[in-house]
Amino acid sequence: MRGQAQPVQSVPVDASAEEGIASGELYVHVLGQVETPGLYVLDIDARVVDALAAAGGTLDDADLQAVNLARPLSDGEQLVVPIIGAAAEDDGASSAGDGLVDLNNADQAELETLPGIGPALAQRIITWRDENGRFNSVDDLLVVSGIGDKVLAGMKDLVRV
Numbered sequence: 827m828r829g830q831a832q833p834v835q836s837v838p839v840d841a842s843a844e845e846g847i848a849s850g851e852l853y854v855h856v857l858g859q860v861e862t863p864g865l866y867v868l869d870i871d872a873r874v875v876d877a878l879a880a881a882g883g884t885l886d887d888a889d890l891q892a893v894n895l896a897r898p899l900s901d902g903e904q905l906v907v908p909i910i911g912a913a914a915e916d917d918g919a920s921s922a923g924d925g926l927v928d929l930n931n932a933d934q935a936e937l938e939t940l941p942g943i944g945p946a947l948a949q950r951i952i953t954w955r956d957e958n959g960r961f962n963s964v965d966d967l968l969v970v971s972g973i974g975d976k977v978l979a980g981m982k983d984l985v986r987v
Contacts, residue, residue, distance in 0.1 A: 854899050856881040858907035859888035870960075872899050878907070898960075900928060900987075926986040929961045940984055942977040961987045 850870045854877045857863040861882030868876055875895040878884055889910045899905070927936055929951070937948035947970075954970045955961065964985055967973045 852899060852901035852903075854901075855904040856907075857904070859885040859909050860907055861885065868899065870901075873897060874899065874905065877905055898931060900930060927984060929964065929967065929985050929987050930955065941980040943981065947972050947977075963987060 851867050852870050852872065853865060853867055854872070855865050856877050860878060861884070863881060866877060866880040868880060873895065874893060874897045877899060878893075878895070884890065884907055887909050889908045889912065892908050927940060934945065934948045934952060937943050937951055938945060943951070950970050950972055951967070961967065964982055964987060965978070966987075967978055967985075968975070
């Protein structure tokens with residue numbers, strides 16, 4: 827399962843779980859239409875499907891059409907599985923309710939909303955991410971061809987990892 831679809835609504839829970847990242851784990855708060863809502867510690871490369879499995883699976887009235895089971899998770903994320911018929915508050919993979927673009931999950935269109943990022947540079951960011959894995963810090967963008975200090979400074983307050 828590595829395709830792109832609509833993501834689960836996500837908002838930050840605790841962005842200070844640096845210990846989890848260093849140890850190859852991430853913390854995810856799972857709620858909504860799941861058997862056992864709660865805080866789960868998962869592998870750093872976990873996907874939404876892994877978080878739902880840790881929460882005991884989804885309830886019968888869970889709207890799985892609004893859930894991208896293949897989406898990678900971020901440390902400190904809150905996953906809300908909506909009930910069928912409920913409108914999703916956020917259908918962007920890169921937004922976590924804080925208005926910031928998540929460099930590890932954003933698609934090309936979302937990256938292009940950033941100042942100084944056009945189609946070619948957005949594609950280079952995605953290519954770098956696909957070839958090298960997750961960004962560990964916003965400053966990691968400097969390794970992407972075409973992003974220098976000036977471009978990074980223009981978007982630094984608009985992105986997160």
